[in-house]
Amino acid sequence: MAEVQRHPLLTREEELQLARHYKESGDVNAAYRLVASNLRLVVKLAHEYHRNPLSLLDLVQEGNIGLMQAVKKYDPERGVKLSSYAAWWIRAYILRYIMDNWKMVKLGTTEAQRKLFFKLRQEQEKLIAQGFEASPKLLAERLNVTEQDVVEMDQRLGHDEMSIDAPLGNDDDSRTTRADRYLPSNSMPADERLGAEQLKALFREKLSEFARTLEGKERFIFESRLVSDEPLTLQDIGDKYGVSRERARQIEAALINRMRDFMREQIPDFDLVASPKA
Known part of the structure; x- marks a missing residue:
């Protein structure tokens, strides 16, 4: 936060001038000032999505990458503030990081899965509060996805992962793992x-x-x-x-x-x- 506060905010006129200069010349210094002046926005959005065990600093880092992409693609002649345009890119990068790292097994690899990852539990709670049974069929209709997508995401969100290399017992000296017991051995006799x-x-x-x-x-x-x-x-x-x-x-x-x-x-x-x- 101390690093973020060190960079001054830009006025609307300064932002437009720098954005136009960067678009015309590709001046890296201009891009740097545009990025640095919006770091507060990255931190704010990262806080919105911060959940353990994900690190806030990791979310900020991903958001910074999204901010740099926004500056790279920003068109100052469209009349939209850079912060409003950049918020979409920042959120996109943060959300992609969350989906890729929430569990070892990726949860959201299709558009339907990404929608379910963020809305399934919310929609379930809303239906229950309204007195409905949150069945896969009803959830699928509400979220415009298939019932199979709903069932698979519910199973993924509801079960923790188990490492196949973790020991089966609580004994520190135990060396038998789930892989030893449940997976076929490729070693010869x-x-x-x-x-x-x-x-x-x-x-x-x-x-x-x-x-x-x-x-x-x-x-x-x-x-x-x-x-x-x-x-x-x-x-x-x-x-x-x-x-x-x-x-x-x-x-x-x-x-x-x-x-x-x-x-x-x-x-x-x-x-x-x-x-x-x-």
Whole structure:
């Protein structure tokens, strides 16, 4: 608030002059003065929408972005005060932030949902006060949305979220989460995991043996391209040995075939364990 109070208000004439100057020249300093003089409006509107757990400062920040958009699009020749025009933009940005952050699951992603987010509870209370039953059908008619929209938004507003990573028990030492209990596990059984590790070790051992049979270009391609974490390109290989990229590809293809034949000799059922499904 101290920061907001530091910026003086503009007279109507000053506002028009600055707005016209910004529209004609794009002068950032003029835009800054227009924004700064209306920061009080942002704070006022942010207070109207402030509800825990949302931070007031976050609402003010979003409102400031809306104010900057308003200044960018404001036409001083239409005879409307900047504050009146900017209020719409400020509210729009604040409301969008609220809908995006009220819960982890977004509540208002369509026009009907946005309308329900702000008016459903209000309309329910109004109907009950008038002696009517606030049924989904009646609410849908009053708010010009579908019954399904009403039911879904009522369910979303009426239920708190649960983190799937939260522990099931109150015991601080408990490590079992809802995800452990209710979601299928993608991890493989211990015996399969052990078998996979043994297979990897066997592959590494046989690859080392195969590497010892190579010399020259083939050894370089094997180490710098086929088993490297950061493999060189075929063009790099060709440049090193003074051959074309296509020739480097042919050497690599022949090397891969030799390696495959070697592994078939050394590992039973190599084609099965090396297939994409395995």
